[in-house]
Amino acid sequence: MIEQVKGTQNIVDENSTKYLYIRDQFHKSFINYGYSYTQTPHIEYTELFEKSIGVNSEIVSKQMYQFDDKGGRSLVLRPEGTSSIVRYHSQFNKEQTKHYAYFGQMFRYENPQKNRYREFTQGGIEILGQIDEYSDFQVISDSIRFLKNLDLEFTLEINTIGSLEDRNAYIDNLHKYLTLNKDKLSDESLEKLNNNTLRILDSNNKTDFDVIRDAPEILEYINEDSILKFNLLKSLLNKNKIAYRENTKLVRGLDYYNDLTFEFITKDGLVLGGGGRYDRLSEILGLGTFNGVGVAFGIERIMNTIGTVSADPTIYLIGSNINKITEYALFLDDKNINYFKPPRISKLNAQFKQAKNLNARYVINTDEDTIKDLVNNTSVDFDIEVLIEN
Template sequence: MTKEFINVRGMRDLFDKDLKIKYLIENTARELATSYGYQEISTPIIEYTSVFNKTLGESSDVVLKEMYTFEDEKGRSLTLRPEATAGIARAVVSNGLLGSGEYRIPLKLFLFGPMFRYERPQKGRYRQFNQVNFETFGNSIPEFDFELISLAYNFLKKLNLPTNLVLNSLGDLESRTNYKKELLPFLNKNKDNLSEDSKKRINTNPLRILDSKNKIDIEIIRNAPKMNNYLSQKSMDYYETVKKLLVDNNIQFKEDKNLVRGLDYYKETVFEFKTDKLGNQQDTILGGGRYSGLIKMFGGDNIDGVGWAGGVDRLIEIYNDKKLDPKIITTVFDDEYDQEAYRLVNLLRSTNSNQYIFEIYYDVKKDKQVKRANKIKSDFIIYIENKDEVKIYNKKNNNKSTISDYTTNKIFKILNGN
């Protein structure tokens, strides 16, 4: 096949099993969204480039290296969205959602959709990737930080995915200003040993160096001053309230004093849920925190937000070893009972709740039907050998059941293990 007719590197075709997992993840998130009072939103995958340049930071890796940007016929710069929060904030302001009609403050929104970043593809990281986002706007109290963390915790718990919660505080503006005064001398002292990217950030956004994934930087950063030593009293109290709420609600966490997240708009609480299933570089499957200034950047009021994004593709990778497919039931019959078999399978299919796949093979002798049933790894085989009864063979435990005067209810009881 010529190169023009294969998928673009880092962009995947998804098939049945992956899509089943994707829908399971989305449906789980939707159920929780209802419980927590969130409303769904959908924004375009293309925005004006300024939407991201303004919000993500001119010196961020996303803006400098990873955005898919192009000009339209009128020379306007457009970008495939690399993340969702900026677009959601833009939509909130441009549609006047804050304080309008059906929308209340705090405004609670969630979104599903594809994002695009030009990164090196590897397990759990793709150039087109799907995310689930939850965002709350118009609040400034730590209880909402806790709510978003608990929502994320319950989301992963419902998916039965073991993770570790990691937490930190970036403090308020006063805290970060004081911290930078101590961090800059340390970074300049170690400048010659830092990566090239980090050297460039010393004078533009030194906090971003703490988020470096470069092994050389990581070793140096271990000895850097810690942010928690420079928190204002207000930020310390704020952070302690978040931690107390987590402890009171039995949500375990660890603190990482170097956790800063990758985008420029964060402040106060930041958090990540990590796993060891994807390798060291891709251990974060969900992350977020509190941020400020986004709404104001788009012409709205100067209000806070707090939210998180979960990587659906990474969740799919972790989930792929779980059996999600429906059980396969194959009906086997002699030629003289073909009409009875057709009628029974049609009834079973019409009353099925997507828990089972009912297979039947037409114009094939009984012994070949059995071979095909084995080939597709049927969980059960239903034998029709006369008009008055069926035999059900459970291939997993070798149990055999015979049902006289059978009905679909009686058959489903056997299939369900009752």
């Protein structure tokens, strides 16, 4: 037997119903609101992510599916979506300011567990070009519409991490502080001390709590302009009655963020999605000087959090005579009514069972020209009006 590749999934049955439902809500929440759906390649040059996400991040240093193709190009299966959208924008829309939406598979070489797969799906939006606090605000408020359409409960957490310069100054001081206290840090945090200092603040390890609590706060290092922008956003959120929680420890995993960072978190602490501002990304990539703000959602995480999604009631066609069953199919096609049918002409008994298992509402028995309502358990002579009404 050939097993499937570790960390990949077959999305089937109830999960596929959920998946398609979420994709549909994604469409309705973003694409119908002016975000242009943009599908970029699944493979990119390694360089793109090394420069954007940062070589020190775990995503780039350990988790990329990197390979050389037969032409000797160093390629990766994309680990995230933003960098590709930024690349696209610089190629074709450099001077413009635009809304983008993307939805697709991402790949990271990690050990799989609940809500984490090697091949997974992210749906996200970005605004690129000349942007302002209204751009930040709409990314957040449009995200909330999406999550609310899905009936999800969540908390919005926000933070500002200042400019890249502020952050570097802060990291210097944090590094000094942590080095002084390094004997109180956990082993995991010690590993990060020199190359990923900021991430230590995110530690869930109890050993680190005391040290983190007394650590210097990033707020003290942030320039006035960034503070001003952050306050502007908060007042916009307040005016629009959007609840949020400030979390000064909210640091995101990708190097390219500046100023605003935010996450949508369930009460169990699961991050459904997150994002922020990345004004220098295009510059870091050498692709231009435009700014950006965006968010990405973990589609599997949403699938695992929402309740069951009921499939639409269906009409099921049964019969033992091929000619009659195809005749009915043609008739229904003509009326634009969709229907399910048995995969082959099996025992009528079995066809009934299948209709029941697939939660059919009506069974059309083409042998007898009747319609049976499986919910009320009543049977009537075939009448197209019965189907049109429902």
